Amino acid sequence: MATASIEIRLAAISATFHHERRGDITAVRNLDLVVKPAEFLTLLGSSGCGKTTTLRMIAGFQKPSSGRIWFGGEDVTELAANQRDIGFVFQNYALFPHLSVFENVAYGLRVKRQDATLIESSVEAGLRQVGLQGMADRMINELSGGQQQRVALARAIAIKPRVLLFDEPLSNLDAQLRVLMRSEIVRLQKELAITTIYVTHDQEEAMAISDRIAIMDEGLIAQIGTAEELYQRPASRFVAGFLGSANLLRGTVIATGAGKTAIDILGHRWELSGDSPVTAGRQVDAVVRPEALTLAKQGSGLSGVVQRRTYFGDKAEYIVRVGEVAIQAIQWNPSLEDEFGAGQQVSLRLPSSNVQLLPA
Amino acid sequence: MAASVHSTAHGLIRPEPWLRAGGLLAIWLLLLILIVYPLLMLLSRAFFDDGQLSLQALLAAVTAAKNLRALGNSLLLAMMVGVAGTLVGLLFAFTVERVSGARRFSRLIDFFTFLPLISPPFTTSIAFVFSFGPRGLITYDLLGIKGVQVYGLTSTFAAETLTYFPIAYLALRPMLASISTGFEEAAFSLGGSRWHAFRTVTLPLVIPALANAFLLLFGCSLADFATPLILAGSDFSVLPTEAYLQITGMFDLKSGAILSLLLLVPAGLVFFAQERLVAGRSYVTVTGKAAVSAQHDSVSTAAGLALLGFCILMSALILYFYLLLFYASIVLAFGANHTLTLEHYRVIFSEGLPAIKDTLIIALVGMPLGGLYGIVVGYLVGRTTFMGRKAMELVSMLNYALPGTIVGIAYLLAFNDKPLALTGTATILIACYVFRYSPIGIRTTIALLQQIDRSMEEASQSLGASHLVTFRRVMLPLILPAFFAGLGVVFIRSMTAISATIFLVSINWTLITVKILENMTEVALGPAAAFSVFVIVVVVFVTSMLNVLLKRLTAPSLRVGRIGA
Numbered sequence: 063m064a065t066a067s068i069e070i071r072l073a074a075i076s077a078t079f080h081h082e083r084r085g086d087i088t089a090v091r092n093l094d095l096v097v098k099p100a101e102f103l104t105l106l107g108s109s110g111c112g113k114t115t116t117l118r119m120i121a122g123f124q125k126p127s128s129g130r131i132w133f134g135g136e137d138v139t140e141l142a143a144n145q146r147d148i149g150f151v152f153q154n155y156a157l158f159p160h161l162s163v164f165e166n167v168a169y170g171l172r173v174k175r176q177d178a179t180l181i182e183s184s185v186e187a188g189l190r191q192v193g194l195q196g197m198a199d200r201m202i203n204e205l206s207g208g209q210q211q212r213v214a215l216a217r218a219i220a221i222k223p224r225v226l227l228f229d230e231p232l233s234n235l236d237a238q239l240r241v242l243m244r245s246e247i248v249r250l251q252k253e254l255a256i257t258t259i260y261v262t263h264d265q266e267e268a269m270a271i272s273d274r275i276a277i278m279d280e281g282l283i284a285q286i287g288t289a290e291e292l293y294q295r296p297a298s299r300f301v302a303g304f305l306g307s308a309n310l311l312r313g314t315v316i317a318t319g320a321g322k323t324a325i326d327i328l329g330h331r332w333e334l335s336g337d338s339p340v341t342a343g344r345q346v347d348a349v350v351r352p353e354a355l356t357l358a359k360q361g362s363g364l365s366g367v368v369q370r371r372t373y374f375g376d377k378a379e380y381i382v383r384v385g386e387v388a389i390q391a392i393q394w395n396p397s398l399e400d401e402f403g404a405g406q407q408v409s410l411r412l413p414s415s416n417v418q419l420l421p422a
Numbered sequence: 423m424a425a426s427v428h429s430t431a432h433g434l435i436r437p438e439p440w441l442r443a444g445g446l447l448a449i450w451l452l453l454l455i456l457i458v459y460p461l462l463m464l465l466s467r468a469f470f471d472d473g474q475l476s477l478q479a480l481l482a483a484v485t486a487a488k489n490l491r492a493l494g495n496s497l498l499l500a501m502m503v504g505v506a507g508t509l510v511g512l513l514f515a516f517t518v519e520r521v522s523g524a525r526r527f528s529r530l531i532d533f534f535t536f537l538p539l540i541s542p543p544f545t546t547s548i549a550f551v552f553s554f555g556p557r558g559l560i561t562y563d564l565l566g567i568k569g570v571q572v573y574g575l576t577s578t579f580a581a582e583t584l585t586y587f588p589i590a591y592l593a594l595r596p597m598l599a600s601i602s603t604g605f606e607e608a609a610f611s612l613g614g615s616r617w618h619a620f621r622t623v624t625l626p627l628v629i630p631a632l633a634n635a636f637l638l639l640f641g642c643s644l645a646d647f648a649t650p651l652i653l654a655g656s657d658f659s660v661l662p663t664e665a666y667l668q669i670t671g672m673f674d675l676k677s678g679a680i681l682s683l684l685l686l687v688p689a690g691l692v693f694f695a696q697e698r699l700v701a702g703r704s705y706v707t708v709t710g711k712a713a714v715s716a717q718h719d720s721v722s723t724a725a726g727l728a729l730l731g732f733c734i735l736m737s738a739l740i741l742y743f744y745l746l747l748f749y750a751s752i753v754l755a756f757g758a759n760h761t762l763t764l765e766h767y768r769v770i771f772s773e774g775l776p777a778i779k780d781t782l783i784i785a786l787v788g789m790p791l792g793g794l795y796g797i798v799v800g801y802l803v804g805r806t807t808f809m810g811r812k813a814m815e816l817v818s819m820l821n822y823a824l825p826g827t828i829v830g831i832a833y834l835l836a837f838n839d840k841p842l843a844l845t846g847t848a849t850i851l852i853a854c855y856v857f858r859y860s861p862i863g864i865r866t867t868i869a870l871l872q873q874i875d876r877s878m879e880e881a882s883q884s885l886g887a888s889h890l891v892t893f894r895r896v897m898l899p900l901i902l903p904a905f906f907a908g909l910g911v912v913f914i915r916s917m918t919a920i921s922a923t924i925f926l927v928s929i930n931w932t933l934i935t936v937k938i939l940e941n942m943t944e945v946a947l948g949p950a951a952a953f954s955v956f957v958i959v960v961v962v963f964v965t966s967m968l969n970v971l972l973k974r975l976t977a978p979s980l981r982v983g984r985i986g987a
Contacts, residue, residue: 123880143883150884156877160899169895170885221885 067099067255068134068224070120075129077115077281089115091281092129100255102248104268107278108304113261114229116278120259121227122146133224146225149218149256153230155210157202163189163213164198170221188216191250208239215247219254226251228260232267244271265305269293277301293351295418302349302418309350309389312422315342323419327412328384330364335415345422352379355391356411357402363411364389368402382410446808449799453817455842456857460832461820467835468679483680489664493684496644496660499575500688503582503643504636510583510736511590511635512628517733519598521726527733534737535588537744540961542918543648544938545954546581548947549743550653552750557757559746573655582649584740586642590635597631598624616721637696644689645825647921648935652942661685662827662921669925675835682828693823744958751951766952770937774953777937782960784851784933785916792856792912793905796863800904801897804868815864822861826921829858834925846928854922859915863908870904899975906972910965917961 077090090112097103105113118124120131122143130139138146157166165172167188171181189195192212202210211231218226228247232240248271251258262268268275269289276286277300284304285297296302299310313327318338325332325346332348340346356363357380366384378396382389391410402408469475483489514535518528538546554561555572601624647662654660661681669678721729750756754763770778802808803815821829833854837844844850874897882892920935927936934953941950 121880121884123883142888143880144886144888146884147886148884150881152877152881154875154877156875156881158878158881158896169882169887173882173885173887173891173895217881217885227884 067257069099069132070097070225070257070259071095071132072116072120073130073132075116075119075126075131077112077119077124078127089281090119090126093281093283095276095283095286097257097259099257102251102258102260102271102273104260104262104272104275105278106262106265106268106275106304108263111278112281113263113278117227117229117259117261120225121148121150147221147223149221149223149226151211151214151218151226151228151231153233155214155234157210157213157217159202161202162198163194163200163202163205166202166213167198167216167220169217174221184220185216188220191219191253192216192246207235208243211235211243215250219250219256223256226254226256226258228258228262230262231260233262233264240267241270247271269305277304279304294416296349296420299347299420302420307352307390309352309355310420311348311350311387311389312345313348314345315340317342325419328364328387332412333414334412334417336417336419338419340419340421347420347422349418349420350389350412352390352392353377353394354413354416355389357382357391357393358409358411359402359407361409361411363409365407365409368404368406368408370404371402380408382408384410442802442806442808445798446802449802449814450810452857453814456853457817457820460829460836461824463836464679464682464828464832467676468683479676480680483677484684488659489661489681489684492659492661492664492681495575495658496662496685497688499579499582499650499660500640500643502579503586504640506579506583507587507639507643508590508594508632508636510587511592511594511639512632513729514587514591514733514736515594515598517726517729519595521721521729523726524730524733527730531733531737534740535591537740537958538585539588540914540918540958540965541585542935542938542954542957543585543646543920544652544935544942544950545747545958546585546743547649547652548750548938548942548950548954549747550577550581552746552756552947552951553743555757559757571655573653573658575654575658578650578653578658581653582643582646584743585646585649586639589638589642593635593638594628594631597628601627616725620721634696637692641689641692641696641825644685644692645827645921647827647924648939651939662825665827665831666924669831669834675831678831679835682825682831685825686828689823689825689828747951748955750947751955754948756947756951766948767956769949770952770956774934774937774949777932777934778956780848780931781917781934784848784855784931785913787848788852788855788916789909789913791852792860793863793908795856796860796908797867797901797905799860800864800867801871801901803864804871818857818864819861821858826858826919829854830922830925833922837926845926846930848931850926851923851931851933852916854926855912855916855919858922859912859919860908862911863904866904866907867901870901874900902975903972906968910968913964913968914961917957 072093072095075090075093078086078088081087105116107113119126122141130137164185167185168181171184189198192215194212232243244267274286274288275292277284279300285292285301292301292305302308311327313325315338316324316326321335321337323334323336323338338346364384366382369381369383372379378393380391382391517524518531551572553559650660651663661684665678665681668674668681751766752762754761799818803811834845837850878896879892882896923933924936927933934957938950938953
């Protein structure tokens with residue numbers, strides 16, 4: 063695009079609401095965030111974490127109770143939504159039911175009083191970009207949910223906004239369509255190179271779609287990073303548990319240093335690469351992903367008893383009891399030979415690298 | 423390319439506060455002057471004598487045998503009309519929604535049920551006299567009965583049932599459509615008979631709607647003034663006519679006020695019962711597709727034919743009445759001299775012309791005012807928050823909920839003398855119609871706004887539109903159907919309603935409906951029929967035009983049903 067992509071910066075943004083019975087509620091607390099030019103950033107969190115409120119403040123639908131919002135070098139905090147030059151895609155599409163597909167996409171251009179022939183070519187191009195060529199004359203109620211979301215997308219990008227904002231846009235679509243639409247959204251975003259913020263509660267969607275993910279909890283960003291960073295190196299127990307599933311194994315550091323750590327875990331000595339965040343003698347929580355564990359009939363790992371086995375075809379999921387602790391393990395591509403039934407004695411082999419240690 | 427427009431900084435701009443404050447103030451002022459003040463005048467006239475609280479007149483009125491009889495008659499009539507009208511309405515609704523093949527007739531049935539709703543109030547009564555009166559087509563010409571007595575409870579009851587059952591039909595039909603036939607099929611598959619399925623499944627589900635329809639009709643009959651005035655006769659007096667006669671015959675404003683208040687007691691009870699019914703019940707709306715799949719065997723073929731036959735017979739009866747009315751307007755003297763003539767039309771367009779002109783002016787001026795008032799109040803109540811929002815909604819509904827007789831007498835008391843001597847002016851007639859019938863526009867606006875998500879406004883803003891542009895390009899088109907509904911109702915009622923405005927007409931400003939009444943009392947049946955035909959033609963024409971306009975202006979997904987229905 064002709065315009066250079068811009069950076070979005072939130073500086074100490076807060077949102078406080080007044081509730082009749084519950085008093086003041088703070089949905090977002092002193093949040094700082096920098097979205098790089100042309101980046102696709104996702105705000106991920108469960109409902110009530112403040113992600114939608116943050117997005118609505120960036121859009122200008124809601125005024126922050128404190129803090130500033132910057133689009134590039136411009137402070138937009140006091141600007142109304144209609145002066146921020148944003149493209150917003152709503153969860154319920156929010157298409158204008160009294161207008162045709164064409165007129166919906168053209169709406170922003172008409173408001174800007176663009177030349178009619180220019181509008182026509184822009185709308186055609188926009189509809190082509192979302193795969194809706196030939197649908198311009200349809201009314202909104204004649205479209206499927208997926209088509210409606212494509213119109214909403216075309217309408218948002220038609221005004222060539224500086225910023226694209228998505229509020230759970232795919233949550234009303236069925237699973238297959240969701241997968242299709244998210245790859246199209248990524249393709250379009252890369253093509254247009256518009257700085258984008260996307261809100262969702264679906265972690266798989268977030269991982270599939272984003273350059274970086276900000277996991278939010280109670281009005282704050284718990285951690286921000288690429289999907290790999292968040293999954294491999296969760297900074298907190300919350301993040302470890304929120305993204306994928308994780309076993310949190312508590313142990314005591316025996317020795318650490320020079321890129322190696324030894325931990326006493328459930329009476330077993332476990333050696334792994336990497337330094338411990340705490341010194342010898344202190345407790346740590348090791349974040350161990352279920353698929354990093356290997357089950358064997360016997361071996362040098364943790365010995366335990368299979369409590370339950372669930373077969374999914376592509377994987378088998380085990381709950382293994384080691385002493386008082388229940389540990390989840392996943393075997394990918396399970397073969398019939400190494401199957402373990404409930405009640406069977408097994409040895410759990412712990413990974414020797416790629417384990418995140420958190421101070422207990 | 424887009425980043426250049428952002429040099430000016432603006433705060434979050436809300437719609438100009440002074441504009442809204444001014445609008446609110448103006449509406450409250452109108453509500454106080456045109457709704458609250460007249461009602462207070464009515465109450466003070468009934469309860470006070472020379473500034474002293476005095477219940478003597480009230481007690482005397484309440485204990486007078488004549489008045490008690492009128493009250494009893496009113497209640498009896500309303501009860502009968504409520505039951506019979508609901509039953510006929512249910513049969514019609516059930517036939518259209520459940521009898522296979524009946525859907526083909528549904529447009530026809532809709533038309534015949536639409537006619538009584540848009541006709542002047544005397545239409546059915548006049549046709550009744552033509553048909554069953556002393557020189558009636560059926561009683562005299564066909565059966566040869568002489569000296570027949572048409573006036574009384576039976577004819578009033580029959581005429582009102584015929585006039586008001588379409589209201590029950592309109593209330594019950596969507597209800598039946600929304601009940602999935604799957605329920606009936608489930609009961610049927612469990613071994614119940616069709617009648618059993620209807621009795622144990624369908625009927626219990628429509629009982630709230632039935633009760634609602636009954637209350638609607640009860641209220642209509644209770645407030646009906648025109649039908650009993652023509653058909654009830656002197657032996658069967660009801661409250662609205664009794665109050666009218668007190669005021670116009672005896673010039674006794676106080677007794678009239680007290681009598682109209684007697685009417686308020688049952689009317690108020692009905693109103694609150696209805697509010698409770700609507701608030702307390704969650705109406706079963708099952709799947710949206712139910713109406714389409716309703717073609718199946720809910721009833722046996724024989725029962726279906728019987729139901730269809732009944733509906734066709736009733737429709738034929740309505741058609742017969744309207745044809746009779748038309749026929750009476752083009753013969754010299756119905757019942758005596760059946761020579762074809764346009765004399766009656768010449769009369770109404772010469773001597774009757776002032777009334778026609780007045781009525782059309784009042785209806786055409788009131789129509790846009792009412793439509794506008796409806797969406798403005800509806801928007802304020804439905805989309806904004808301010809102190810006294812609930813109070814405004816309630817007050818704006820008052821004149822609509824009260825029987826016309828009460829409203830008319832209240833207006834007469836309030837606007838007969840200074841400081842607001844407006845009785846007999848076009849202003850007060852228009853105000854009466856606008857504030858009495860715009861609540862339908864208000865309710866439609868509120869209902870439409872509830873369906874429009876706030877994200878619609880936000881989407882428009884995010885695309886660069888200001889609040890004003892958003893209102894004009896998004897909100898206004900979306901609430902346009904409510905505006906048209908408001909226009910239609912105010913126009914139809916301005917052409918046809920009489921119960922309130924009969925107290926407000928004068929030599930300078932009069933109404934077609936009042937002329938019809940005069941003609942009837944002078945036994946000038948021809949002009950009365952011609953006037954009625956004229957009103958029906960004008961109303962059908964104008965509502966059709968409004969419907970065409972509405973269809974052109976709005977998307978198919980937004981229609982809220984036909985105007986006038």
